[in-house]
Amino acid sequence: MKAIKTLILAAAVAAAGAAMAGDRLDAIQKSGVIRVGTPADYRPFAMDEAGVIKGHDVDVIQAMAAYAGWKVEFLKTPWKDIEAGIKGNRFDVAVGGITQTLARTSWGEFLPGYAPFGKVALVRKSDLPKYRTLEDLNQPSVRVIKNPGGTNEQFVLKNLTKAQVSTHDKNFEIPGLIAEGKGDVMITETAEAILYAKKNPKLGAAFINKPLTPVSEMGFLMPTDDADYARVMNYLWHLTQIRGDLSRAEAAWLK
Known part of the structure; x- marks a missing residue:
């Protein structure tokens, strides 16, 4: 029964994408691959461990991709190049402990925040x-x-x-x-x-009990060029919430 439900979900996501896909979503659907930029140097969110990238954000983006039937291609990207990578279509989403900021929302779009911090x-x-x-x-x-x-x-x-x-x-x-x-x-x-x-x-x-800054959150950062893609990504994020993937990642990496 679980396998049947998974197939139905994948078909629904694919059908929705085909019906209203923008250029980015269409490219991902055709290739079956979502390109994920990450510095891969920030424990516990994403860290390159002997050639294998691990962490909270890695687990979550892989769960999202699995729900859509996509594979994940990680592209290691220095922090200073994240903005250029988003704007230059080098990847489809950036993860790895990226702080949500007003400046970043001027050129990118965040999925819902997580891991509040100072x-x-x-x-x-x-x-x-x-x-x-x-x-x-x-x-x-x-x-x-x-x-x-x-x-x-x-x-x-x-x-x-x-x-x-x-x-x-x-x-x-x-x-x-x-x-x-x-x-x-x-x-x-x-x-x-x-x-x-x-x-x-x-x-x-x-300063753990009284951080140096007001509370902020992390977020997965996307380009703003395809509203259809953004809707699908928000839906996939929602699935990780209601099906426990986010909670499991938090327990494994942030506790």
Whole structure:
């Protein structure tokens, strides 16, 4: 019975797409492949582990694709190139811990938000007592390491103007640099800070109970060129909600 229901659902999605497909949806239906851009460097949302991309967002987008009968093609894309990738039709959706922002909605469209968070600081556990306020971070003696191209970089450049700021291209390597004493602070989001603090006993997450920013959410980011495609993607997202895929991904990666 479950197999029959799955076939009926796939046929319904395909029929709906055929009846009202825009160019993007039509291309996906014909190829049977949805192209997914991701930096793949942001635990626990999407991380390249020895050539296999894993994480919360990976599980969810694969579930969405399975409901539509599509395969997923992951395209590793640096944070700084996400906007160009969306605008340049290099992929159909971007995932991997992408913060919903007003600026991004000017050129892209988000699926419903998830994983509410605030900006926090990943530091050495021994230094936790030193960092109680934003001004404690914004000192000439504090070495901040940032990853280029995302909202964490924007926060650092706006708020930590007095600190020593350096850039490291590989986001997943920065926690190790902090632990080794090669930097003092990594600005990130709640989920990533908690994860790395649990994995490495030398690290601690500052401002967890009172983040440095108001609450925001993550979102899957799509182009705005095909309203039919957007409707189908929202429907597929809804299916992951009501059928438990989102809850399972959250339990596996965000708890």
